[in-house]
Amino acid sequence: MQKTIAIVGAGLGGLTLARVLQAHGVAATVYEGEASATTRAQGGLLDIHEETGKVAIRTAGLYDEFLTLVRPGEDAKRVVDRHGTILFDMPADPGSARPEVDRGELRRLLIDSLAPGTIRWGHKLASIRHRPKGGYVLTFAEGSATRADIVIGADGAWSKVRPLLTPAEPVYSGTCFLETALTSGGQNHRASVTAIGSGTLMAVAPGKGIIAHRYADGHVRGYVALNKPETWMRSIDFGDPSAGLRQVADEFDGWSPLLTAFVTESDAEPWLRPIYALPVGLEWDRVPGVTLVGDAAHLMSPFAGEGANLAMYDGADLASELVEQLDTEAALTAYEERLFARSGDAADRSARNLEGFFGREAPQSVVTLFGRS
Numbered sequence: 229m230q231k232t233i234a235i236v237g238a239g240l241g242g243l244t245l246a247r248v249l250q251a252h253g254v255a256a257t258v259y260e261g262e263a264s265a266t267t268r269a270q271g272g273l274l275d276i277h278e279e280t281g282k283v284a285i286r287t288a289g290l291y292d293e294f295l296t297l298v299r300p301g302e303d304a305k306r307v308v309d310r311h312g313t314i315l316f317d318m319p320a321d322p323g324s325a326r327p328e329v330d331r332g333e334l335r336r337l338l339i340d341s342l343a344p345g346t347i348r349w350g351h352k353l354a355s356i357r358h359r360p361k362g363g364y365v366l367t368f369a370e371g372s373a374t375r376a377d378i379v380i381g382a383d384g385a386w387s388k389v390r391p392l393l394t395p396a397e398p399v400y401s402g403t404c405f406l407e408t409a410l411t412s413g414g415q416n417h418r419a420s421v422t423a424i425g426s427g428t429l430m431a432v433a434p435g436k437g438i439i440a441h442r443y444a445d446g447h448v449r450g451y452v453a454l455n456k457p458e459t460w461m462r463s464i465d466f467g468d469p470s471a472g473l474r475q476v477a478d479e480f481d482g483w484s485p486l487l488t489a490f491v492t493e494s495d496a497e498p499w500l501r502p503i504y505a506l507p508v509g510l511e512w513d514r515v516p517g518v519t520l521v522g523d524a525a526h527l528m529s530p531f532a533g534e535g536a537n538l539a540m541y542d543g544a545d546l547a548s549e550l551v552e553q554l555d556t557e558a559a560l561t562a563y564e565e566r567l568f569a570r571s572g573d574a575a576d577r578s579a580r581n582l583e584g585f586f587g588r589e590a591p592q593s594v595v596t597l598f599g600r601s
């Protein structure tokens with residue numbers, strides 16, 4: 229009898245895992261806490277890497293569909309200082325090895341590729357326990373429970389599955405993000421939008437930055453990044469959104485108004501997002517029938533641009549191993565050996581990039597970083 233597989237979390241990692249299993253005739257159920265595919269905007273662009281994200285998408289048999297999502301011309305990168313002076317300008321490359329796609333569209337592609345009923349929406353895992361006879365009992369917040377022989381935690385940063393394997397918890401990196409947008413296409417802020425170029429603008433200085441991406445249809449999304457203690461975040465009051473945005477913009481005193489307009493004029497729902505990371509090089513001992521993929525296993529800051537790419541790669545790698553090996557434990561052991569090696573490298577790079585991005589040498593450190601890649 230085929231073992232029952234429960235995947236917790238319908239992010240890019242869990243969905244890729246389910247897709248590759250299904251493509252090989254192996255059934256799995258994905259339990260997702262959110263009520264539907266559209267509960268939360270998935271916004272933001274991802275550049276998909278040759279050695280990780282693209283490999284996963286090919287393994288999932290979705291490469292042709294993926295190519296229709298690529299946003300040509302949006303991979304341009306520009307680095308400026310606080311005055312808006314251009315220090316690095318990389319034009320768009322139509323044949324880029326790292327094409328940009330919208331995260332929501334990529335997630336939708338994966339969701340639509342699964343057999344109907346594979347994803348159980350509105351199933352937020354509340355607790356999980358090992359059964360003495362083997363396998364696990366998963367209990368969901370809305371009261372139902374289910375059993376599974378194999379459980380894969382694809383439930384992101386605050387994974388409820390991870391404590392079965394390790395007591396490690398994410399730690400605040402010292403940098404927080406505020407999401408920003410000019411959804412109307414910035415009609416009133418033409419000069420600011422033009423300053424972006426055709427892709428992503430990064431205005432950086434020690435301890436802070438304004439990042440803005442211009443979509444082909446003209447609208448702009450981005451982030452403000454600030455190195456601040458968690459107590460500072462609690463002092464920002466978005467009860468009056470414009471007043472909250474002005475408080476954040478005050479941190480950019482002396483910066484070009486072309487840049488601060490991305491903060492003060494933002495029409496995104498204002499919320500501060502502290503960037504957390506799991507310890508670099510996190511590993512655990514094998515526990516029968518359970519493992520992790522993606523952020524649940526190796527949450528890292530976004531500064532290596534690898535988190536989503538690795539989540540998909542983990543999903544595809546684990547699924548391939550489970551399909552090929554009759555012995556589940558041998559499959560999980562082989563998967564975890566590779567997982568630890570690749571995620572340790574990426575987490576290390578990401579932590580160093582985060583330090584460099586907003587460190588004392590910024591913006592020159594960012595110019596050097598992009599000049600190298």
Ligand SMILES: Cc1cc2nc3c(=O)[nH]c(=O)nc-3n(C[C@H](O)[C@H](O)[C@H](O)COP(=O)(O)OP(=O)(O)OC[C@H]3O[C@@H](n4cnc5c(N)ncnc54)[C@H](O)[C@@H]3O)c2cc1C
Nearest residue numbers: 237239240241261353383384522523530533534535536537
């Ligand atoms: C600002 C920012 C920018 C980024 N930019 C990039 C980039 O350019 N390139 C890149 O590769 N990566 C980027 N990342 C990282 C990337 O977003 C993550 O690494 C990636 O989304 C991880 O995918 P995942 O499937 O592991 O987890 P997630 O995407 O977090 O998905 C987890 C899923 O599990 C569900 N879930 C959580 N708890 C439960 C529960 N208890 N029960 C059931 N379901 C649950 C969640 O609702 C969610 O759907 C960025 C991250 C941030 C914060």
